[in-house]
Amino acid sequence: MTSAPNHSTTHAPGQLKAVCLDVDDTLLDTQRASRQGLRELVGTDRAWPVWERTTDHYYARFVNDELDFEAMCVERTKAFFAAFGEQIDDTEAARRESVRMAAMQSAWGLFDDARPCLDWLRDSGVRLAVITNAPSTYQRKKIAAVGLADVFDAVVISGEVGVAKPDPRIFRTACDALGLRPDEVAHVGDRLDTDARGAARAGLHGVWLDRSRSERGTVGDVPVITSLHELPELLVGDLPAIPAMPELIG
Known part of the structure; x- marks a missing residue:
């Protein structure tokens, strides 16, 4: 405390x-910072509605103790790219998430x-x-x-x-x-x-x-x-x- x-x-x-x-x-x-992270990840935030829906789904699973935070981040990133037809594995998802997370954290305010x-x-x-x-x-x-x-x-x-x-x-x-x-x-x-x-x-x-x-x-x-x-x-x-x-x- x-x-x-x-x-x-x-x-x-x-x-x-x-x-x-x-x-x-x-x-x-948080939304402004998250949009900055998404831009760093894919070069634009035009896919924000998809990211937001995916985040809501997987964050609810985290809150309900179905996934720990790290697993939630990886599964969310895999699901986001899958929505656009790209299948990535856990390692690649974790790498991309680290890029997004760093950009988002630099934009916290x-x-x-x-x-x-x-x-x-x-x-x-x-x-x-x-x-x-x-x-x-x-x-x-x-x-x-x-x-x-x-x-x-x-x-x-x-x-x-x-x-x-x-x-x-x-x-x-x-x-x-x-x-x-x-x-x-x-x-x-x-x-x-x-x-x-x-x-x-x-x-x-x-x-x-x-x-x-x-x-x-x-x-x-x-x-x-x-x-x-x-x-x-x-x-x-x-x-x-x-x-x-x-x-x-x-």
Whole structure:
């Protein structure tokens, strides 16, 4: 677990005291980095829809413990090239994946709204955590690479705790690590079902970060934001002791 200094709060019982966040495509612009990796691999990202569908399929198998991370990467790469009629073996798939991975990692970076939002939350006395579905070493490397290694009070990774979002247990593990009740914690992520609704089912305040702007307002009982710049405004109503910062809102 990565620790950060504790900050005192003046919140009454039942008020939000912590915010958990997903990593990929929430804080970190993973799609942009992945597209860069694909361009390095095949010279273009025009095949992105095929790569994305293939990744969704094989990453789900990883999350469900059907494949380890390395095997997932190899099988995904073989399946991607097979979709275009090229059959490659495990060795060649691993070689190509290493090329893609190096290019992707060199392109890792935060969304422009991530650091201002995290700074506002931290400066306001809100505790911070990460909840992410990923292998441990890989995800911790990613968090460190974008300068967030010392930001969070808790880092909860599916590869370490043995359960993955949207399983309620991973959200409750984060709450336990923070020493808070679920109703005192919000979770923000880019996946409606995996993040927002999964958190809500676990008793947290789920928030969907819909960067594609496909929805606005709420989806059922889940509030929707289109940028992390909107998160302070959403939370201020539940955290009246925290001052609004207009330059980060809207």
